[in-house]
Amino acid sequence: MNVWSAIYSLFFAKPIKDPFPLNRLPDVPRIRIFRLMDGEEQVKLAFSSERMEQYIRIAKIRYFDYCQVQIDKEKFTIELKHSRLAARSGDSIMRFQKTAKLIEKDMKPWLNEESSVMENVLTVTKRLQTTYPCKETGVIFIDNTPSVIKHVLEALDDFIYVSLGGKNLKVEAVDLAMDSFKKGREISYGAVEMPLDYSHPNAFKFVIIYYYDARWVRLENLFSMRGIRSVELERTNLKCEDLNTLLKYWTTSDERMTYGLRIGITQETNIQEKTLFDGLIVLKTVQSGTRVTLLANHRKKLVLNITLEPKNFKVYEYSQDDHLTRSQRTRFTKEYRILEILQKKKELVEDGENWEKIGDKIRQLEEELSKNGVYDVKGIAYVDKL
Numbered sequence: 001m002n003v004w005s006a007i008y009s010l011f012f013a014k015p016i017k018d019p020f021p022l023n024r025l026p027d028v029p030r031i032r033i034f035r036l037m038d039g040e041e042q043v044k045l046a047f048s049s050e051r052m053e054q055y056i057r058i059a060k061i062r063y064f065d066y067c068q069v070q071i072d073k074e075k076f077t078i079e080l081k082h083s084r085l086a087a088r089s090g091d092s093i094m095r096f097q098k099t100a101k102l103i104e105k106d107m108k109p110w111l112n113e114e115s116s117v118m119e120n121v122l123t124v125t126k127r128l129q130t131t132y133p134c135k136e137t138g139v140i141f142i143d144n145t146p147s148v149i150k151h152v153l154e155a156l157d158d159f160i161y162v163s164l165g166g167k168n169l170k171v172e173a174v175d176l177a178m179d180s181f182k183k184g185r186e187i188s189y190g191a192v193e194m195p196l197d198y199s200h201p202n203a204f205k206f207v208i209i210y211y212y213d214a215r216w217v218r219l220e221n222l223f224s225m226r227g228i229r230s231v232e233l234e235r236t237n238l239k240c241e242d243l244n245t246l247l248k249y250w251t252t253s254d255e256r257m258t259y260g261l262r263i264g265i266t267q268e269t270n271i272q273e274k275t276l277f278d279g280l281i282v283l284k285t286v287q288s289g290t291r292v293t294l295l296a297n298h299r300k301k302l303v304l305n306i307t308l309e310p311k312n313f314k315v316y317e318y319s320q321d322d323h324l325t326r327s328q329r330t331r332f333t334k335e336y337r338i339l340e341i342l343q344k345k346k347e348l349v350e351d352g353e354n355w356e357k358i359g360d361k362i363r364q365l366e367e368e369l370s371k372n373g374v375y376d377v378k379g380i381a382y383v384d385k386l
Contacts, residue, residue, distance in 0.1 A: 031059050040100035043080055046131045047109045057131045064100075067134035069125055071152065072142040072166075076121045078102045080132065118148050122155050138186075142166040144173045153180050161208075164189040171195060178202045196237075204228070222246055228258040236263055240275045243313060247280060250304060250315070251297045261315040271308060281342045283335065283374070284382045296339035303335050338372055341365050342381055 034042060034056070046053045066081040080100045104111070110124050129137070138161030141149055153162065153176065162177045162185070169192035177187055178200040186208035198216040203209075207229050211217070214233035219242055225231065238246075243263070250257055265271055273293075283294040287305075295304040300319065307314040318324065320332055345365045348358045374383045 034059070043100045043102065043128075043132060044106055046128070047106060053131055064132055064134045065136065067125070067129060067137045068140065068161075069121060069137070069156075070140040070142060071117065071121055071148065073145075074117060075104055076117055077104075078107070078125065078128065080128075080134065117143075118151060121152065125156065136160045139163070140165060141173075144169045146170065146172045146176060149173050149176045153177075160184060161186040162188070164192075166190070171198065174198075175200065181205050183207075204231070210234075219245060219249075222257075223249055225257040226255050230260040230262075231258050232262045234264045238263060239269060240271050243269075243271075244276050244278055244280075247276070247295060247304070247306070247315075250317075251280065251295050252299065253297060254299055256300060256302065256317065256319075259317055263313045264311060265313050266311075269313075271313065273308070276308075281339060281346055282380065283338055283342065284380060285384070294335055294339060296336060296343065298340065298343060301336065303332060303339070334372065338369065338374055338381070338383065341368055345369075 034045070037045070042056075046056050064080040064082045068079040068081065070077045070079075079102070107124050110127060111120050112123070115123070125137075137156060137159040139152060139156060139159050140163040141152075142165050144164055144166050149164075153159070162180060164173055164177055169189065171194070174189055174192075174194070177189070179202070181187075181202035185206050187206040188208075188210040190212050192213055194213045194216050196216050203217075204221050204224050207227075209228065209230070210232045212234045215235055215237045217233060217236055217238070219238075223246075277293065280295055285292060285294065290307060293306040293308075295306065296302065297304065297317075302317050302319050305316045305318070307316075318328075318332065320329060320336075324332060345362060348362055348365075351358065369381070372383065373385065374381050376382070
């Protein structure tokens with residue numbers, strides 16, 4: 001039997017190949033091979049040996065768009081992301097085509113068993129970013145221990161996103177995240193009961209905001225918004241009358257407040273369209289199968305798009321200066337023009353002049369509205385298609 005096995009292996013067995021000698025290749029083809037690898041293979045290559053780590057660092061194999069560090073009490077993970085996708089209107093989440101995720105097993109060569117999780121987080125993150133530079137860094141705390149948050153945020157001073165999750169989140173931890181504000185930073189905190197009298201001067205300065213328990217938020221907080229990309233408030237104590245006051249302020253503000261706002265609503269919010277849009281000039285239409293209400297800020301030449309869903313009140317604002325497609329720009333021009341005509345008509349009617357003086361002007365405005373497909377239903381302007 002052994003003889004036949006030997007004969008079989010001699011003629012039929014596949015030869016065993018030696019590992020590909022990457023280290024023996026010249027620099028140019030070696031770097032070319034490294035760059036053909038996917039992101040996860042490239043990252044794990046750096047953990048294979050100190051020599052390889054140094055080589056990758058010097059050769060500048062690649063850059064990543066985003067480094068996300070998630071810290072729990074007994075473990076942490078790091079995700080390196082690249083090929084960022086274009087942001088959509090009101091987006092509060094960055095989206096990427098590809099992600100390389102590292103768990104403790106992958107990072108073991110760089111871990112010190114005698115160090116704490118926090119110490120290992122900082123050591124590995126800084127070492128990794130020296131090897132593979134990242135444009136932006138985000139930190140997610142599942143471990144909400146204030147001392148950990150304070151130390152990590154101070155050590156990773158270049159981060160752009162901080163998120164507080166997990167359970168038993170303390171106000172002190174939220175304060176530390178708020179204190180870390182710098183221009184361009186984003187903030188998020190999850191399920192937690194916040195004191196109703198909570199307040200922080202930086203709460204509405206971050207460029208992207210997500211607050212789960214926002215029952216402490218008052219109208220004056222929302223009035224302070226300036227140039228924010230996105231705001232999401234899951235739970236609030238705001239009523240329909242408050243939202244009406246917010247819209248009135250928004251349509252007369254001299255500043256762009258936020259590009260996107262989402263507020264969670266319940267039966268207690270008691271949304272009534274008559275109350276919500278009281279005293280406002282509105283245009284109702286349908287976009288992509290969704291009923292929307294349009295308002296205008298004539299000081300900043302903005303259109304406000306309001307959507308009411310069973311559990312959400314949403315507002316998106318946009319102008320002709322935004323990065324719009326040709327069709328979006330055409331639609332904006334028509335929307336804004338109709339709202340402008342409605343505003344002029346209202347001002348003429350409220351002006352109190354003799355009807356003989358303003359009658360012709362009003363009829364001209366009504367004719368232009370008709371040409372644009374606008375019709376009136378119980379005092380509300382509608383248009384079927386824009």
